[in-house]
Amino acid sequence: MSTPNPYETAPKDQAPQAPQYAAPQAPQYAQQPGYPAAPATRPGRTLGIVGFVLAFVMPLIGMILSIVALVQSKKAGQKNGLALAGIIIGAVLTVLIIIGTILFFTVFYEAFQTCLDDPYGTFTMDGVDYSCQG
Numbered sequence: 001m002s003t004p005n006p007y008e009t010a011p012k013d014q015a016p017q018a019p020q021y022a023a024p025q026a027p028q029y030a031q032q033p034g035y036p037a038a039p040a041t042r043p044g045r046t047l048g049i050v051g052f053v054l055a056f057v058m059p060l061i062g063m064i065l066s067i068v069a070l071v072q073s074k075k076a077g078q079k080n081g082l083a084l085a086g087i088i089i090g091a092v093l094t095v096l097i098i099i100g101t102i103l104f105f106t107v108f109y110e111a112f113q114t115c116l117d118d119p120y121g122t123f124t125m126d127g128v129d130y131s132c133q134g
Contacts, residue, residue, distance in 0.1 A: 044072030048083030055090035059097065063090025 048069035055062030066086030073080035105112075114123040115132035122131050 042073065042078055042080075043076045044069035044078075044080050044083060047072065048080045048086060052082040052086035052089070055086040055093065059090040059093035062086050063094060066090060 047065055051062050051064075051066030051069050053062070054065060063086065066083045069083035070080055070087065073083060111123050111125060111130065114121055119132050122129050124130070
């Protein structure tokens with residue numbers, strides 16, 4: 001059996017047939033490079049900032065958060081200066097608050113004791129008379 005020649009003309013009683021072609025294919029392009037990787041996160045950075053800010057307002061809580069942030073950063077092998085500053089500031093202010101509280105109660109102990117014993121009494125401090133009723 002012979003293959004039909006597409007260039008031969010069809011007999012006169014038949015209509016000419018169009019050549020059969022395959023469906024067009026989309027052109028093949030090279031793979032596009034992906035987006036660059038997101039920058040590596042720095043564990044403890046946000047917590048270090050929060051701890052640093054809270055070290056001024058609530059020193060003990062700020063110091064604790066800063067310690068947690070510093071530990072997280074150390075595990076990741078990174079430095080966290082704000083967490084370290086939060087620890088130092090929180091520790092210093094906590095110690096100052098404790099010392100101030102002790103001094104306050106030491107200085108005013110006699111006045112408190114007088115007012116606890118006699119709520120309507122008076123006491124003298126540095127030559128000035130004070131009433132327990134305010």
